[in-house]
Amino acid sequence: MRNGCARVKISVIIPTFNNEDTLGATVRSVLAQDHGDLEAVVVNDGGRSPSGFLDISDPRLRVIDLPSNGGVSRARNRGFHETSGELVLFLDSDDVVAPDLLSFAARVLSDPAIAVLAVGHETVEDDVIRDKGLVLPTHRSEGLRTLSARDSFDLMRRRPSALLPSGMVFRRRVVADAAGPEPFHTGLKIAQDTLMILLVAWKNEIRLSDDKYFIYRVRPDSLSRNERRTLLERIEVMDICAATIRQAGGDPALVDLARRMRQNSARRVARLLRQDGDRHGARRILAADLRHRFNWKSAVEYAATLARR
Template sequence: MAKVSVIIPVYNGAATIGRALASVFAQTFADYEVVVVNDGSTDDTASVLAGYGDRIRVVTQANRGLPAARNSGIRASSGEYVAFIDDDDEWLPQMLERCAAVLDQDPDCGLVYAGALKVDLAGRQMPDQSTENEDIDSPTMEQMLERPWVVVPSRVMVRRAILERCGGFEERCAVACEDVFFLLRARECGYFRRVPELLVRKATRPLYPKALKREQACELLVRLVREHYGASADGFIREYRRSRVKVMKHMARMLMQEGRRADARKCLSRVIYYQPASPKAYRRYLKTFFPVRMPRTSSSTENPATPD
Protein backbone atom coordinates (compact mmCIF):
# COMPACT_ATOMS: atom_id res chain seq x y z
CA MET A 1 0.00 0.00 0.00
CA ALA A 2 1.32 3.44 -0.95
CA LYS A 3 1.89 6.02 1.78
CA VAL A 4 0.19 8.82 -0.17
CA SER A 5 -2.76 8.65 -2.55
CA VAL A 6 -2.78 11.40 -5.17
CA ILE A 7 -6.31 12.19 -6.37
CA ILE A 8 -6.80 14.04 -9.67
CA PRO A 9 -10.36 14.87 -10.78
CA VAL A 10 -10.59 15.78 -14.47
CA TYR A 11 -13.38 16.98 -16.73
CA ASN A 12 -12.49 17.77 -20.35
CA GLY A 13 -8.87 18.25 -19.36
CA ALA A 14 -7.13 16.54 -22.29
CA ALA A 15 -5.03 19.66 -22.89
CA THR A 16 -3.91 20.10 -19.27
CA ILE A 17 -3.86 16.73 -17.49
CA GLY A 18 -0.43 15.88 -18.93
CA ARG A 19 1.24 18.81 -17.11
CA ALA A 20 -0.42 17.89 -13.83
CA LEU A 21 0.66 14.26 -14.12
CA ALA A 22 4.19 15.23 -15.14
CA SER A 23 4.48 17.31 -11.97
CA VAL A 24 3.34 14.31 -9.90
CA PHE A 25 5.82 11.94 -11.56
CA ALA A 26 8.61 14.48 -10.91
CA GLN A 27 8.12 14.34 -7.12
CA THR A 28 11.13 13.65 -4.89
CA PHE A 29 8.81 11.51 -2.74
CA ALA A 30 8.27 8.11 -4.36
CA ASP A 31 5.82 6.24 -2.12
CA TYR A 32 2.57 7.29 -3.78
CA GLU A 33 -0.24 6.03 -6.01
CA VAL A 34 -2.16 8.10 -8.56
CA VAL A 35 -5.93 7.87 -8.98
CA VAL A 36 -7.43 9.95 -11.80
CA VAL A 37 -11.21 10.34 -11.84
CA ASN A 38 -12.55 11.04 -15.34
CA ASP A 39 -15.74 12.89 -14.46
CA GLY A 40 -17.72 12.37 -17.65
CA SER A 41 -15.29 14.07 -20.04
CA THR A 42 -16.48 14.49 -23.64
CA ASP A 43 -13.10 15.45 -25.14
CA ASP A 44 -10.01 13.23 -25.60
CA THR A 45 -9.32 12.90 -21.87
CA ALA A 46 -9.97 9.14 -21.84
CA SER A 47 -7.48 8.42 -24.62
CA VAL A 48 -4.86 10.67 -23.03
CA LEU A 49 -5.21 8.83 -19.72
CA ALA A 50 -5.03 5.44 -21.46
CA GLY A 51 -1.55 6.38 -22.65
CA TYR A 52 -0.20 6.27 -19.09
CA GLY A 53 -0.92 2.56 -18.69
CA ASP A 54 -0.50 1.18 -15.19
CA ARG A 55 1.27 4.31 -13.91
CA ILE A 56 -2.17 5.59 -12.93
CA ARG A 57 -5.49 4.11 -11.89
CA VAL A 58 -8.45 5.58 -13.78
CA VAL A 59 -11.97 5.80 -12.36
CA THR A 60 -14.59 6.69 -14.97
CA GLN A 61 -17.98 8.08 -14.00
CA ALA A 62 -20.81 10.24 -15.34
CA ASN A 63 -20.28 13.96 -14.80
CA ARG A 64 -21.14 14.76 -11.18
CA GLY A 65 -18.83 17.65 -10.33
CA LEU A 66 -15.54 18.12 -8.49
CA PRO A 67 -16.59 17.07 -4.97
CA ALA A 68 -18.14 13.80 -6.19
CA ALA A 69 -15.07 13.11 -8.34
CA ARG A 70 -12.71 13.67 -5.41
CA ASN A 71 -14.85 11.43 -3.19
CA SER A 72 -14.75 8.68 -5.84
CA GLY A 73 -10.98 8.98 -5.93
CA ILE A 74 -10.77 8.74 -2.16
CA ARG A 75 -12.86 5.55 -2.16
CA ALA A 76 -10.70 4.02 -4.92
CA SER A 77 -7.43 4.77 -3.10
CA SER A 78 -5.73 3.30 -0.06
CA GLY A 79 -2.95 5.62 1.11
CA GLU A 80 -2.62 6.74 4.72
CA TYR A 81 -2.39 10.32 3.46
CA VAL A 82 -4.38 11.83 0.58
CA ALA A 83 -3.24 14.72 -1.61
CA PHE A 84 -5.32 16.47 -4.25
CA ILE A 85 -4.31 18.20 -7.46
CA ASP A 86 -6.63 19.62 -10.11
CA ASP A 87 -5.94 18.74 -13.74
CA ASP A 88 -4.82 22.29 -14.65
CA ASP A 89 -2.49 22.78 -11.67
CA GLU A 90 1.12 21.69 -11.12
CA TRP A 91 3.20 20.73 -8.10
CA LEU A 92 6.83 21.60 -7.55
CA PRO A 93 8.99 18.50 -6.96
CA GLN A 94 9.05 18.66 -3.15
CA MET A 95 5.30 19.02 -2.58
CA LEU A 96 4.64 15.47 -1.39
CA GLU A 97 7.92 15.13 0.50
CA ARG A 98 7.47 18.32 2.52
CA CYS A 99 3.79 17.73 3.34
CA ALA A 100 4.17 14.06 4.25
CA ALA A 101 7.08 14.94 6.56
CA VAL A 102 4.85 17.30 8.57
CA LEU A 103 2.18 14.62 9.05
CA ASP A 104 4.82 12.02 9.93
CA GLN A 105 6.41 14.27 12.56
CA ASP A 106 3.17 15.57 14.07
CA PRO A 107 0.63 12.76 14.61
CA ASP A 108 -1.94 15.22 15.97
CA CYS A 109 -1.93 17.32 12.80
CA GLY A 110 -4.83 16.37 10.53
CA LEU A 111 -4.11 18.47 7.44
CA VAL A 112 -1.12 20.28 5.98
CA TYR A 113 -1.13 22.84 3.18
CA ALA A 114 1.61 24.44 1.09
CA GLY A 115 2.04 27.88 -0.41
CA ALA A 116 0.98 28.50 -4.00
CA LEU A 117 2.10 30.62 -6.93
CA LYS A 118 -0.71 31.98 -9.13
CA VAL A 119 -0.26 31.41 -12.86
CA ASP A 120 -2.50 31.96 -15.88
CA LEU A 121 -3.70 29.12 -18.11
CA ALA A 122 -0.52 29.39 -20.19
CA GLY A 123 1.62 28.90 -17.07
CA ARG A 124 2.77 32.53 -16.82
CA GLN A 125 3.09 34.04 -13.35
CA MET A 126 0.20 36.38 -12.49
CA PRO A 127 1.07 39.98 -11.50
CA ASP A 128 -1.23 39.84 -8.46
CA GLN A 129 0.21 37.35 -5.97
CA SER A 130 -1.82 38.53 -2.98
CA THR A 131 -2.85 35.63 -0.77
CA GLU A 132 -5.32 34.97 2.01
CA ASN A 133 -4.84 33.22 5.33
CA GLU A 134 -1.04 33.15 5.12
CA ASP A 135 -0.58 35.04 8.40
CA ILE A 136 -1.68 32.17 10.66
CA ASP A 137 0.05 28.79 10.64
CA SER A 138 -2.66 26.78 12.40
CA PRO A 139 -6.11 28.42 12.57
CA THR A 140 -8.40 27.64 15.45
CA MET A 141 -12.01 26.66 14.78
CA GLU A 142 -13.05 30.07 16.12
CA GLN A 143 -10.76 31.85 13.64
CA MET A 144 -12.14 29.83 10.74
CA LEU A 145 -15.66 30.82 11.73
CA GLU A 146 -14.71 34.50 11.90
CA ARG A 147 -13.92 34.68 8.17
CA PRO A 148 -13.66 32.24 5.25
CA TRP A 149 -10.52 30.14 5.21
CA VAL A 150 -9.61 29.68 1.55
CA VAL A 151 -7.00 27.04 0.69
CA VAL A 152 -7.60 25.24 -2.61
CA PRO A 153 -7.38 21.40 -2.60
CA SER A 154 -4.27 21.34 -4.83
CA ARG A 155 -2.36 22.73 -1.83
CA VAL A 156 -3.63 20.15 0.65
CA MET A 157 -2.52 16.80 2.07
CA VAL A 158 -4.82 15.25 4.66
CA ARG A 159 -4.91 12.10 6.75
CA ARG A 160 -7.38 9.52 5.47
CA ALA A 161 -8.76 9.19 8.99
CA ILE A 162 -9.76 12.86 8.88
CA LEU A 163 -11.50 12.40 5.53
CA GLU A 164 -13.46 9.49 6.91
CA ARG A 165 -14.51 11.42 10.00
CA CYS A 166 -15.60 14.58 8.18
CA GLY A 167 -17.28 12.75 5.29
CA GLY A 168 -15.09 14.01 2.46
CA PHE A 169 -16.39 16.74 0.16
CA GLU A 170 -19.99 17.98 0.18
CA GLU A 171 -21.42 16.76 -3.13
CA ARG A 172 -24.30 19.22 -3.08
CA CYS A 173 -21.67 21.91 -3.72
CA ALA A 174 -21.11 20.51 -7.20
CA VAL A 175 -20.22 23.82 -8.86
CA ALA A 176 -18.14 25.61 -6.22
CA CYS A 177 -17.43 26.22 -2.52
CA GLU A 178 -16.98 22.54 -1.63
CA ASP A 179 -13.40 23.25 -0.57
CA VAL A 180 -14.40 25.98 1.90
CA PHE A 181 -16.95 23.75 3.63
CA PHE A 182 -14.54 20.80 3.60
CA LEU A 183 -11.90 22.82 5.46
CA LEU A 184 -14.39 23.74 8.17
CA ARG A 185 -15.43 20.12 8.65
CA ALA A 186 -11.84 18.90 8.58
CA ARG A 187 -10.81 21.45 11.22
CA GLU A 188 -13.38 19.94 13.57
CA CYS A 189 -11.40 16.69 13.38
CA GLY A 190 -7.83 17.97 13.72
CA TYR A 191 -5.64 21.05 13.45
CA PHE A 192 -3.78 22.33 10.37
CA ARG A 193 -0.14 23.09 9.68
CA ARG A 194 1.35 25.18 6.87
CA VAL A 195 4.43 24.52 4.76
CA PRO A 196 5.65 28.04 3.93
CA GLU A 197 7.35 27.19 0.62
CA LEU A 198 5.55 27.86 -2.67
CA LEU A 199 5.08 24.28 -3.85
CA VAL A 200 2.00 24.62 -6.09
CA ARG A 201 1.48 26.40 -9.40
CA LYS A 202 -2.21 27.25 -9.24
CA ALA A 203 -3.92 28.03 -12.55
CA THR A 204 -6.15 31.10 -12.30
CA ARG A 205 -9.02 31.53 -14.75
CA PRO A 206 -10.73 34.83 -15.67
CA LEU A 207 -13.30 35.82 -13.05
CA TYR A 208 -16.15 36.48 -15.47
CA PRO A 209 -18.43 34.63 -16.00
CA LYS A 210 -17.08 31.92 -13.67
CA ALA A 211 -17.66 33.85 -10.45
CA LEU A 212 -21.19 34.86 -11.44
CA LYS A 213 -22.15 31.27 -12.26
CA ARG A 214 -21.01 30.26 -8.77
CA GLU A 215 -23.40 32.55 -6.94
CA GLN A 216 -26.02 29.85 -6.39
CA ALA A 217 -23.36 27.56 -4.93
CA CYS A 218 -22.20 30.39 -2.68
CA GLU A 219 -25.69 30.75 -1.26
CA LEU A 220 -25.81 27.00 -0.67
CA LEU A 221 -22.53 27.27 1.25
CA VAL A 222 -24.01 29.97 3.46
CA ARG A 223 -27.03 27.77 4.22
CA LEU A 224 -24.87 24.75 5.02
CA VAL A 225 -22.59 26.74 7.30
CA ARG A 226 -25.56 28.30 9.08
CA GLU A 227 -27.23 24.90 9.54
CA HIS A 228 -24.07 23.27 10.85
CA TYR A 229 -22.57 26.01 13.02
CA GLY A 230 -25.50 28.27 13.93
CA ALA A 231 -24.83 31.69 15.42
CA SER A 232 -21.11 30.92 15.85
CA ALA A 233 -20.80 31.35 12.07
CA ASP A 234 -22.14 34.92 12.01
CA GLY A 235 -18.68 36.33 11.32
CA PHE A 236 -17.96 33.81 8.60
CA ILE A 237 -21.22 34.56 6.79
CA ARG A 238 -20.82 38.33 7.09
CA GLU A 239 -17.25 38.26 5.76
CA TYR A 240 -18.09 35.75 3.06
CA ARG A 241 -20.90 37.91 1.70
CA ARG A 242 -18.64 40.94 1.92
CA SER A 243 -16.05 39.11 -0.17
CA ARG A 244 -18.71 38.26 -2.77
CA VAL A 245 -19.67 41.94 -3.01
CA LYS A 246 -16.01 42.82 -3.56
CA VAL A 247 -15.73 40.25 -6.37
CA MET A 248 -18.93 41.42 -8.05
CA LYS A 249 -17.89 45.08 -7.91
CA HIS A 250 -14.47 44.27 -9.32
CA MET A 251 -15.94 42.29 -12.21
CA ALA A 252 -18.47 45.04 -12.95
CA ARG A 253 -15.73 47.67 -13.03
CA MET A 254 -13.61 45.64 -15.45
CA LEU A 255 -16.61 44.88 -17.67
CA MET A 256 -17.63 48.54 -17.80
CA GLN A 257 -14.12 49.46 -18.89
CA GLU A 258 -14.48 46.92 -21.70
CA GLY A 259 -17.83 48.36 -22.71
CA ARG A 260 -19.73 45.22 -21.69
CA ARG A 261 -22.49 47.05 -19.88
CA ALA A 262 -25.09 44.27 -19.92
CA ASP A 263 -22.58 41.87 -18.34
CA ALA A 264 -21.62 44.48 -15.76
CA ARG A 265 -25.33 44.88 -14.95
CA LYS A 266 -25.59 41.19 -14.07
CA CYS A 267 -22.78 41.58 -11.55
CA LEU A 268 -24.22 44.74 -10.06
CA SER A 269 -27.61 43.08 -9.61
CA ARG A 270 -25.84 40.69 -7.26
CA VAL A 271 -24.35 43.63 -5.37
CA ILE A 272 -27.92 44.91 -4.84
CA TYR A 273 -28.91 41.44 -3.65
CA TYR A 274 -26.22 41.60 -0.98
CA GLN A 275 -26.67 45.32 -0.21
CA PRO A 276 -30.37 46.11 -0.77
CA ALA A 277 -30.23 49.25 1.38
CA SER A 278 -27.21 50.80 -0.39
CA PRO A 279 -28.08 53.82 -2.61
CA LYS A 280 -24.64 53.55 -4.21
CA ALA A 281 -25.39 49.99 -5.35
CA TYR A 282 -28.47 51.21 -7.21
CA ARG A 283 -26.61 54.16 -8.75
CA ARG A 284 -23.92 51.83 -10.08
CA TYR A 285 -26.58 49.57 -11.53
CA LEU A 286 -28.52 52.41 -13.20
CA LYS A 287 -25.32 53.79 -14.69
CA THR A 288 -25.06 50.71 -16.90
CA PHE A 289 -28.14 51.85 -18.86
CA PHE A 290 -26.69 55.22 -19.85
CA PRO A 291 -24.29 55.76 -22.77
CA VAL A 292 -20.67 56.53 -21.99
CA ARG A 293 -19.96 60.24 -22.06
CA MET A 294 -17.28 61.07 -24.59
CA PRO A 295 -14.65 63.76 -23.94
CA ARG A 296 -15.46 67.17 -25.43
CA THR A 297 -13.26 68.51 -28.19
CA SER A 298 -10.91 70.94 -26.44
CA SER A 299 -8.99 73.96 -27.62
CA SER A 300 -5.30 74.39 -26.89
CA THR A 301 -6.17 76.38 -23.75
CA GLU A 302 -8.58 73.86 -22.27
CA ASN A 303 -7.90 70.72 -20.31
CA PRO A 304 -9.35 67.53 -21.86
CA ALA A 305 -12.62 66.44 -20.35
CA THR A 306 -12.42 63.43 -18.09
CA PRO A 307 -14.45 60.43 -19.33
CA ASP A 308 -17.12 59.19 -16.94
Protein backbone atom coordinates in the same frame (compact mmCIF):
# COMPACT_ATOMS: atom_id res chain seq x y z
CA MET B 1 13.44 8.67 2.28
CA ARG B 2 15.08 11.54 4.14
CA ASN B 3 12.79 11.46 7.14
CA GLY B 4 11.79 7.86 7.57
CA CYS B 5 8.20 8.68 6.56
CA ALA B 6 8.16 6.64 3.34
CA ARG B 7 5.75 4.15 4.90
CA VAL B 8 2.84 6.55 4.97
CA LYS B 9 0.74 6.09 1.85
CA ILE B 10 -0.50 9.25 0.15
CA SER B 11 -3.40 9.17 -2.31
CA VAL B 12 -3.55 11.84 -5.01
CA ILE B 13 -7.03 12.21 -6.53
CA ILE B 14 -7.25 14.05 -9.85
CA PRO B 15 -10.70 14.67 -11.36
CA THR B 16 -10.73 15.48 -15.06
CA PHE B 17 -13.06 16.21 -17.94
CA ASN B 18 -11.43 16.57 -21.35
CA ASN B 19 -8.33 18.28 -19.93
CA GLU B 20 -5.85 16.77 -22.38
CA ASP B 21 -3.90 20.02 -22.65
CA THR B 22 -2.98 20.16 -18.96
CA LEU B 23 -3.55 16.72 -17.41
CA GLY B 24 -0.30 15.21 -18.66
CA ALA B 25 1.85 17.79 -16.88
CA THR B 26 -0.23 17.40 -13.72
CA VAL B 27 0.18 13.63 -13.64
CA ARG B 28 3.90 13.80 -14.44
CA SER B 29 4.42 16.17 -11.52
CA VAL B 30 2.79 13.64 -9.20
CA LEU B 31 4.78 10.67 -10.48
CA ALA B 32 8.00 12.73 -10.10
CA GLN B 33 7.49 13.05 -6.34
CA ASP B 34 10.40 12.06 -4.11
CA HIS B 35 7.99 10.41 -1.67
CA GLY B 36 8.01 6.66 -1.99
CA ASP B 37 4.54 5.37 -1.22
CA LEU B 38 1.88 7.08 -3.32
CA GLU B 39 -1.05 6.24 -5.53
CA ALA B 40 -2.40 8.58 -8.19
CA VAL B 41 -5.97 8.11 -9.36
CA VAL B 42 -7.30 10.06 -12.33
CA VAL B 43 -11.10 10.09 -12.32
CA ASN B 44 -12.45 10.81 -15.78
CA ASP B 45 -15.87 12.39 -15.32
CA GLY B 46 -17.52 11.09 -18.47
CA GLY B 47 -15.17 12.75 -20.95
CA ARG B 48 -12.65 11.33 -23.39
CA SER B 49 -10.61 8.69 -21.62
CA PRO B 50 -7.12 9.93 -20.71
CA SER B 51 -5.85 6.36 -21.00
CA GLY B 52 -5.16 7.14 -24.65
CA PHE B 53 -2.47 9.73 -23.93
CA LEU B 54 -1.31 9.04 -20.36
CA ASP B 55 1.42 6.49 -19.74
CA ILE B 56 -0.45 4.13 -17.46
CA SER B 57 2.39 1.61 -17.28
CA ASP B 58 3.44 3.14 -13.95
CA PRO B 59 1.83 0.91 -11.28
CA ARG B 60 1.22 3.94 -9.07
CA LEU B 61 -1.18 5.43 -11.63
CA ARG B 62 -4.75 4.34 -12.23
CA VAL B 63 -7.51 5.77 -14.42
CA ILE B 64 -11.20 5.44 -13.54
CA ASP B 65 -13.58 6.19 -16.40
CA LEU B 66 -17.05 7.20 -15.22
CA PRO B 67 -19.84 6.46 -17.72
CA SER B 68 -21.35 9.95 -17.67
CA ASN B 69 -20.58 13.50 -16.62
CA GLY B 70 -21.72 14.06 -13.04
CA GLY B 71 -19.55 16.95 -11.95
CA VAL B 72 -16.26 17.38 -10.15
CA SER B 73 -17.77 16.57 -6.74
CA ARG B 74 -18.90 13.15 -7.88
CA ALA B 75 -15.50 12.49 -9.43
CA ARG B 76 -13.64 13.51 -6.28
CA ASN B 77 -15.97 11.45 -4.08
CA ARG B 78 -15.40 8.40 -6.29
CA GLY B 79 -11.66 8.90 -6.03
CA PHE B 80 -11.96 9.20 -2.26
CA HIS B 81 -13.78 5.84 -2.14
CA GLU B 82 -11.37 4.12 -4.54
CA THR B 83 -8.15 5.05 -2.74
CA SER B 84 -6.67 3.90 0.54
CA GLY B 85 -3.86 6.26 1.56
CA GLU B 86 -3.80 7.56 5.11
CA LEU B 87 -3.13 11.00 3.62
CA VAL B 88 -5.05 12.52 0.70
CA LEU B 89 -4.36 15.30 -1.81
CA PHE B 90 -7.20 16.51 -4.05
CA LEU B 91 -5.30 17.88 -7.05
CA ASP B 92 -6.92 19.85 -9.86
CA SER B 93 -6.13 18.57 -13.35
CA ASP B 94 -4.48 21.82 -14.45
CA ASP B 95 -2.23 22.40 -11.43
CA VAL B 96 1.35 21.17 -11.02
CA VAL B 97 3.05 20.19 -7.76
CA ALA B 98 6.71 20.53 -6.83
CA PRO B 99 8.56 17.19 -6.48
CA ASP B 100 9.06 17.60 -2.74
CA LEU B 101 5.45 18.40 -1.78
CA LEU B 102 4.46 14.92 -0.64
CA SER B 103 7.70 14.23 1.22
CA PHE B 104 7.25 17.53 3.05
CA ALA B 105 3.66 16.56 3.87
CA ALA B 106 4.79 13.16 5.13
CA ARG B 107 7.31 14.80 7.46
CA VAL B 108 4.83 17.30 8.86
CA LEU B 109 2.02 14.79 9.23
CA SER B 110 4.26 12.21 10.88
CA ASP B 111 3.03 13.99 14.01
CA PRO B 112 -0.35 12.28 14.59
CA ALA B 113 -1.69 15.40 16.26
CA ILE B 114 -1.54 17.33 12.98
CA ALA B 115 -4.65 16.94 10.81
CA VAL B 116 -3.96 19.04 7.71
CA LEU B 117 -1.02 20.67 5.95
CA ALA B 118 -1.61 23.65 3.66
CA VAL B 119 1.10 25.15 1.46
CA GLY B 120 1.54 28.25 -0.66
CA HIS B 121 1.30 28.47 -4.43
CA GLU B 122 2.43 30.46 -7.43
CA THR B 123 -0.42 31.76 -9.58
CA VAL B 124 0.57 31.62 -13.25
CA GLU B 125 -1.51 32.44 -16.31
CA ASP B 126 -1.89 29.66 -18.84
CA ASP B 127 -0.42 31.77 -21.66
CA VAL B 128 2.75 32.35 -19.64
CA ILE B 129 3.16 28.62 -19.06
CA ARG B 130 2.70 27.91 -22.76
CA ASP B 131 5.27 30.57 -23.72
CA LYS B 132 7.90 29.99 -21.05
CA GLY B 133 7.16 26.54 -19.68
CA LEU B 134 6.68 25.48 -16.08
CA VAL B 135 9.04 26.94 -13.52
CA LEU B 136 8.39 25.46 -10.11
CA PRO B 137 9.29 27.45 -6.98
CA THR B 138 12.28 26.05 -5.09
CA HIS B 139 12.73 28.32 -2.05
CA ARG B 140 12.11 26.37 1.16
CA SER B 141 12.07 27.83 4.65
CA GLU B 142 9.97 24.94 6.01
CA GLY B 143 8.57 27.31 8.61
CA LEU B 144 5.08 26.47 9.79
CA ARG B 145 2.36 28.36 11.57
CA THR B 146 -0.76 26.98 13.17
CA LEU B 147 -4.18 28.21 12.10
CA SER B 148 -7.04 27.87 14.54
CA ALA B 149 -10.54 27.54 13.13
CA ARG B 150 -11.01 31.29 13.50
CA ASP B 151 -7.66 31.93 11.81
CA SER B 152 -8.59 29.73 8.85
CA PHE B 153 -12.02 31.29 8.40
CA ASP B 154 -10.59 34.79 8.64
CA LEU B 155 -7.82 33.94 6.16
CA MET B 156 -10.39 32.67 3.66
CA ARG B 157 -12.46 35.80 4.25
CA ARG B 158 -9.51 38.05 3.45
CA ARG B 159 -7.94 35.89 0.74
CA PRO B 160 -10.44 33.45 -0.77
CA SER B 161 -7.72 31.60 -2.70
CA ALA B 162 -5.33 31.25 0.24
CA LEU B 163 -6.40 27.67 0.95
CA LEU B 164 -6.84 25.57 -2.19
CA PRO B 165 -7.31 21.80 -2.47
CA SER B 166 -4.25 21.38 -4.71
CA GLY B 167 -2.12 22.67 -1.86
CA MET B 168 -3.65 20.80 1.08
CA VAL B 169 -2.78 17.31 2.30
CA PHE B 170 -5.41 15.90 4.65
CA ARG B 171 -5.63 12.92 6.92
CA ARG B 172 -8.31 10.75 5.35
CA ARG B 173 -10.17 10.21 8.62
CA VAL B 174 -10.26 13.97 9.24
CA VAL B 175 -12.00 14.58 5.91
CA ALA B 176 -14.53 11.81 6.56
CA ASP B 177 -15.20 12.96 10.13
CA ALA B 178 -15.71 16.60 9.15
CA ALA B 179 -17.44 16.35 5.77
CA GLY B 180 -18.81 12.80 5.65
CA PRO B 181 -18.08 9.72 3.51
CA GLU B 182 -18.79 11.77 0.37
CA PRO B 183 -16.98 14.95 1.39
CA PHE B 184 -17.78 17.04 -1.70
CA HIS B 185 -21.33 18.42 -1.98
CA THR B 186 -22.73 17.13 -5.28
CA GLY B 187 -25.23 19.98 -5.47
CA LEU B 188 -22.41 22.50 -5.91
CA LYS B 189 -20.58 22.91 -9.21
CA ILE B 190 -17.81 25.39 -8.39
CA ALA B 191 -17.31 26.07 -4.67
CA GLN B 192 -17.65 22.53 -3.33
CA ASP B 193 -13.98 22.54 -2.35
CA THR B 194 -14.47 25.72 -0.31
CA LEU B 195 -17.25 24.07 1.68
CA MET B 196 -15.19 20.94 2.37
CA ILE B 197 -12.19 22.99 3.50
CA LEU B 198 -14.32 25.14 5.82
CA LEU B 199 -15.95 22.07 7.37
CA VAL B 200 -12.53 20.54 8.01
CA ALA B 201 -11.12 23.83 9.33
CA TRP B 202 -14.09 24.21 11.68
CA LYS B 203 -13.04 21.09 13.58
CA ASN B 204 -9.27 21.01 13.08
CA GLU B 205 -6.21 23.21 13.26
CA ILE B 206 -4.29 23.60 10.01
CA ARG B 207 -0.52 23.79 9.71
CA LEU B 208 0.35 26.37 7.05
CA SER B 209 3.60 26.81 5.14
CA ASP B 210 3.95 29.96 3.07
CA ASP B 211 6.53 28.20 0.88
CA LYS B 212 5.19 27.69 -2.64
CA TYR B 213 4.80 24.02 -3.45
CA PHE B 214 2.49 24.12 -6.46
CA ILE B 215 1.56 26.14 -9.51
CA TYR B 216 -2.04 27.29 -9.70
CA ARG B 217 -2.79 27.64 -13.40
CA VAL B 218 -5.37 30.27 -14.37
CA ARG B 219 -7.00 31.19 -17.65
CA PRO B 220 -7.89 34.91 -17.60
CA ASP B 221 -10.95 34.43 -19.79
CA SER B 222 -12.39 31.74 -17.54
CA LEU B 223 -11.78 33.85 -14.45
CA SER B 224 -13.90 36.71 -15.70
CA ARG B 225 -16.50 34.39 -17.21
CA ASN B 226 -16.97 32.33 -14.05
CA GLU B 227 -16.57 35.01 -11.39
CA ARG B 228 -20.26 35.74 -10.98
CA ARG B 229 -21.24 32.07 -10.80
CA THR B 230 -18.45 31.41 -8.32
CA LEU B 231 -19.54 34.25 -6.06
CA LEU B 232 -23.19 33.18 -6.17
CA GLU B 233 -22.21 29.67 -5.19
CA ARG B 234 -19.97 30.97 -2.39
CA ILE B 235 -23.05 32.67 -0.96
CA GLU B 236 -24.75 29.27 -0.86
CA VAL B 237 -21.65 27.68 0.66
CA MET B 238 -21.50 30.24 3.46
CA ASP B 239 -25.18 29.71 4.23
CA ILE B 240 -24.61 25.94 4.49
CA CYS B 241 -21.48 26.40 6.59
CA ALA B 242 -23.06 28.89 9.00
CA ALA B 243 -26.17 26.72 9.42
CA THR B 244 -24.08 23.58 10.04
CA ILE B 245 -21.95 25.22 12.72
CA ARG B 246 -24.91 26.94 14.37
CA GLN B 247 -27.01 23.75 14.51
CA ALA B 248 -24.09 21.87 16.07
CA GLY B 249 -23.65 24.52 18.76
CA GLY B 250 -20.29 25.58 17.35
CA ASP B 251 -18.31 28.75 17.91
CA PRO B 252 -20.54 31.79 17.20
CA ALA B 253 -17.47 33.66 15.94
CA LEU B 254 -17.18 31.14 13.08
CA VAL B 255 -20.83 31.64 12.20
CA ASP B 256 -20.17 35.38 12.11
CA LEU B 257 -17.11 34.93 9.87
CA ALA B 258 -19.11 32.74 7.47
CA ARG B 259 -21.79 35.44 7.34
CA ARG B 260 -19.19 38.09 6.63
CA MET B 261 -17.82 35.99 3.77
CA ARG B 262 -21.37 35.74 2.48
CA GLN B 263 -21.74 39.51 2.62
CA ASN B 264 -18.45 40.04 0.78
CA SER B 265 -19.57 37.72 -2.02
CA ALA B 266 -23.00 39.35 -2.26
CA ARG B 267 -21.50 42.83 -2.58
CA ARG B 268 -19.04 41.69 -5.24
CA VAL B 269 -21.83 40.07 -7.28
CA ALA B 270 -23.89 43.25 -6.97
CA ARG B 271 -20.99 45.34 -8.25
CA LEU B 272 -20.57 43.07 -11.26
CA LEU B 273 -24.27 43.33 -12.02
CA ARG B 274 -24.18 47.11 -11.74
CA GLN B 275 -21.19 47.23 -14.09
CA ASP B 276 -23.31 45.29 -16.59
CA GLY B 277 -26.14 47.79 -16.15
CA ASP B 278 -28.35 45.38 -14.19
CA ARG B 279 -29.28 47.54 -11.21
CA HIS B 280 -32.40 45.49 -10.57
CA GLY B 281 -30.34 42.30 -10.26
CA ALA B 282 -27.85 44.03 -7.97
CA ARG B 283 -30.69 45.32 -5.81
CA ARG B 284 -32.19 41.83 -5.56
CA ILE B 285 -28.88 40.28 -4.41
CA LEU B 286 -28.28 43.01 -1.82
CA ALA B 287 -31.85 42.92 -0.55
CA ALA B 288 -31.53 39.17 0.05
CA ASP B 289 -28.25 39.74 1.87
CA LEU B 290 -29.81 42.42 4.08
CA ARG B 291 -32.75 40.15 4.90
CA HIS B 292 -30.26 37.48 5.86
CA ARG B 293 -28.47 39.86 8.22
CA PHE B 294 -28.34 43.63 8.22
CA ASN B 295 -24.94 45.21 7.60
CA TRP B 296 -24.12 48.79 6.72
CA LYS B 297 -21.83 48.05 3.77
CA SER B 298 -24.56 46.17 1.91
CA ALA B 299 -27.08 48.83 2.91
CA VAL B 300 -24.93 51.58 1.38
CA GLU B 301 -24.51 49.60 -1.83
CA TYR B 302 -28.24 48.88 -1.91
CA ALA B 303 -28.91 52.61 -1.68
CA ALA B 304 -26.55 53.15 -4.61
CA THR B 305 -28.73 50.88 -6.77
CA LEU B 306 -31.69 53.19 -6.07
CA ALA B 307 -29.88 56.36 -7.07
CA ARG B 308 -30.69 57.84 -10.46
CA ARG B 309 -27.85 58.20 -12.89
